[in-house]
Amino acid sequence: MYSIKNLQGAGNGAASFAKQFGIYLVLVALLIFFSIASENFLNSHNLLNVARQVSMLGIVAVGFAFVLLLGGIDLSVGSVITLVNIVCAWLMVEAGWNPVLAVLAALLLSSLIGFMNGWIIAKIQMPPIIVTLAMLIIIEGVAYLISDGLPIYGFPESFAVIGQGYLGPIPIPVIIMGIVMALGGFILGKTYFGRYFYAVGGNEEAAKLSGIDVNKVKYLVYTLSGFFAGVAGVVILSRTNSGQVLSGKGFEFDVLTACVLGGVSVSGGHGKISNVLAGVLILGVLSNGLVLLDISQFVQMVIKGSVLLGAVALDSLQQRKGS
Amino acid sequence: MFLQLKNITKRYPGVVALDDVSLDIIEGEVHALVGENGAGKSTLIKTCTGAISPNEGTIVIQGQEFSSLTPKTSEAMGVGVIYQEFNLVDELSVAENIFLGRAPRKGIVIDRQKMETEAAKIFQQFDIKIDPAELVGNLTVGYQQLVEIAKAISQKAKLLIMDEPSAPLTQTEAESLYLVVEKLKASGVTVVYISHRMDEIFRLSDRITVLRDGQKIETIQTSETNLDELVQLMVGRELKETYPQRKHRVSDEVLLEVEGITGSIVKDVSLKIKKGEVLGLAGLIGSGRTELAEILFGYKAKSAGRITLEGREISPKTPKQAIAEGIALVPEDRKKLGALLDVDIKGNISVSVLERISKFFTIDKRREEEIAEDYRTSIRIKTPNLEQKIKNLSGGNQQKVIIAKWLATEPTLVIFDEPTRGIDVGAKAEIYELVNTLVETGKSVLMISSEMEEVMGMSDRIVVLHEGRVTGELDRKDFSQEAIMAFASKN
Missing domain, CATH: 3.40.50.300 (P-loop containing nucleotide triphosphate hydrolases)
Structure with missing residues (x-):
């Protein structure tokens, strides 16, 4: 049978090209559309602005993509951002910590939350959607408890570099996103544990029988997801210069949208970081372009929701074809 | 008409x-x-x-x-x-x-x-x-x-x-x-x-x-x-004998000894596998053959019993530990338990040795390619390239890829659970030859099979299970369908 399938594949070269890079075609189409529709869109200032706006999304999306690859989901990323925001701000302002220490502590905390998610999911074998939903609520509550719901501000000046600084013409958050994306690509493409993500997500039992410590893989993936959400939380904090309980609200849905747009299958086993980047950029370009065109917030919501639905529909159709 | x-x-x-x-x-x-x-x-x-x-x-x-x-x-x-x-x-x-x-x-x-x-x-x-x-x-x-x-x-x-x-x-x-x-x-x-x-x-x-x-x-x-x-x-060609002759003699040395293994189905099972031996495990479905294999492989837990490998007591709690001891299991349900269907052939072969061929967490891709290529030629996996997803292969070729994965771990004991189910005659004969090569190089094989002819054709000795207990053991000269069935169905 191999010969039939293989040659079929060759015959479908164009289709498989579209499947591989289709997402970039969509991105290019959007870029062309907004360039024509709005005169303020196509200039380096605006495009760098888009890149900076999506950088937090891009950072979180890498960890989130890992979780999706595994066939799981991490709804808690938004409230991890919030908590890191509040805790890091509190440590600097109320406890008077050095910003570097405060950032490290915040990242440690976010990784720990991720690890707990992974531990509960793997050890107690609870559905990820429930575990991370519960975690979302708990963490949000903790953030309110620490801050009383009030913003925390008055950071050392040096702290602003992370979110507001530039390296040459490029905003620091964009550079951080670049590093995180490259790291994500490296993990998936080159390391053995990155390979395990696909194996476990594709067929958990077969992975276990192949000698993979499935639980360890889950701990690692959820820890990474928490860690990257923490990184984004720090960047957001530095950019807004004040710790706020609403900073990560609803973030999980944007990240999910970006990942799915980028072709990461919600049923696990499929996905690439390069395409996730495209998904992130599409969302950014869409938001930016719609604002430039002066389209109302509410219409934007309708459009974004439709984009998510469309992307999942495409994924489902391809899955069905594949089987 | x-x-x-x-x-x-x-x-x-x-x-x-x-x-x-x-x-x-x-x-x-x-x-x-x-x-x-x-x-x-x-x-x-x-x-x-x-x-x-x-x-x-x-x-x-x-x-x-x-x-x-x-x-x-x-x-x-x-x-x-x-x-x-x-x-x-x-x-x-x-x-x-x-x-x-x-x-x-x-x-x-x-x-x-x-x-x-x-x-x-x-x-x-x-x-x-x-x-x-x-x-x-x-x-x-x-x-x-x-x-x-x-x-x-x-x-x-x-x-x-x-x-x-x-x-x-x-x-x-x-x-x-x-x-x-x-x-x-x-x-x-x-x-x-x-x-x-x-x-x-x-x-x-x-x-x-x-x-x-x-x-x-x-x-x-x-x-x-x-x-x-x-x-x-x-x-379209003449096949050699279905069950090719083995030229070597089974060694007297015991590789693996199992004493009093008890799980949820198997009860108090004891048996020995010698070096270079194919031990057949016969019995009806549900007689505990697969469970025994899974216990040996650390996939299911045992509630009692000892496993001794080359004189050392082992107690694998995960497949990972069993693999480290040199045990491999080619599972019965190829699609559910054996193959990573969406992963390519190369990735399926290397998955069990990835950590061994990695340095600083990074896979040595050239080594990976070499390993896959070696097995592709040595056990004749029919494919134009190693980047084919394994789900696109025929059953026989899928099984060969899974066997290649296990050979790559260099095991001393390979457990085959229904190795030729749903596989065509040509590929079957090749798998039998592979089993022979294994035992000829001093490795041991535990072979579970519901096909009478297969288990009799391939084994040096057959142990029969019935409702989780060993009810009989036959040497090659005593093999007969009637004898096995009698053990398999009695209390």
Whole structure:
């Protein structure tokens, strides 16, 4: 049978090209559309602005993509951002910590939350959607408890570099996103544990029988997801210069949208970081372009929701074809 | 003549799946369709059921001519299919499944009683003992299959196409399937029977059509042929002995000793495997063979017992630990437990040794390629390239990839659980040769098989389980089907 399938594949070269890079075609189409529709869109200032706006999304999306690859989901990323925001701000302002220490502590905390998610999911074998939903609520509550719901501000000046600084013409958050994306690509493409993500997500039992410590893989993936959400939380904090309980609200849905747009299958086993980047950029370009065109917030919501639905529909159709 | 295929050709981009195939199915006969994986059997069935349209040729059903069928016309013309994967709803009753979408009604309410009586009538006709009110999910695979058959009968199928129906069944279940097929025939239903199992083909069929590489090789009267001729027609070359001779002697050294192993099925099982030995593990389905294998491999927990490997007591709690001890398991359910279907061949072969071939977490891709390439040539995995996803391979090739994965871990004991299930004769013989190479190089093999011929042909010694206990042990000179069955079915 191999010969039939293989040659079929060759015959479908164009289709498989579209499947591989289709997402970039969509991105290019959007870029062309907004360039024509709005005169303020196509200039380096605006495009760098888009890149900076999506950088937090891009950072979180890498960890989130890992979780999706595994066939799981991490709804808690938004409230991890919030908590890191509040805790890091509190440590600097109320406890008077050095910003570097405060950032490290915040990242440690976010990784720990991720690890707990992974531990509960793997050890107690609870559905990820429930575990991370519960975690979302708990963490949000903790953030309110620490801050009383009030913003925390008055950071050392040096702290602003992370979110507001530039390296040459490029905003620091964009550079951080670049590093995180490259790291994500490296993990998936080159390391053995990155390979395990696909194996476990594709067929958990077969992975276990192949000698993979499935639980360890889950701990690692959820820890990474928490860690990257923490990184984004720090960047957001530095950019807004004040710790706020609403900073990560609803973030999980944007990240999910970006990942799915980028072709990461919600049923696990499929996905690439390069395409996730495209998904992130599409969302950014869409938001930016719609604002430039002066389209109302509410219409934007309708459009974004439709984009998510469309992307999942495409994924489902391809899955069905594949089987 | 019930169904006639005339000069059917089906092309896929770059390949001809069916090449000018003509075939007559005589009304009331059992017609066996055989051929290696990829010979075109599935495409042929799909042509008959309307799942695909041929590029050329015509299909004649009871005198009516079609250039292509739709699933609807095919069903209306009385063609029914029993696929390997059942179309049953586990949460509904047997009767509800049989009449799914066509339930007899009283007004708007389903007439449950009538439905169940009708279902019972069909079962009675074929001497099948199933309670129509039972939930399908509670039935064994064998009974579920009978429900599928009953469903086709209730839809007035006059031609029943069965795609490897005995593959998932136990020996006893298969026996009742054969009886049903014989009753179907007696009641005038025409049957097209696809199978890799030669014994049942000879037992059931009136005529046999052999396909190879998309072409019809021959249609022969079953009574006028024999196994050798049939196999030769299928593979197009003469196969050497089915169970190749081994040249070496089994060593006296014991590799693995198991004492008093108890799990949820197995009770107090003790056995020894010598170096260079193939130990067969026989027994009925559910006798605990697979569980024993899984305990040895650290996949299931044991509640009591000792495992000693080369004089050292081991107690693997995860497959990872078992692999580190040099144990490998080729599982029974290839798709569920063996293969990473969406991963390519290379990734499937290397998955168990990735950590060994990584430096600073980074995979040495050249080494990975080398390993995969080595096994591709040494165990003849037929593929144009190693980047093929394994789901696109035939069953035999998938199994070879999985075996390659285990050989790459350099095991001292390889456990095979039903290694040749659903695999064509050609690939089977190659797997047997592989087992021989293993033991000839001093490794040991524990082989679980429900195929009597296989377990007797391959083993040096056979241990028989019954309801979790060892009931007998046979040396090669004492092998016989009767002896094994006696141990397998006694208390």
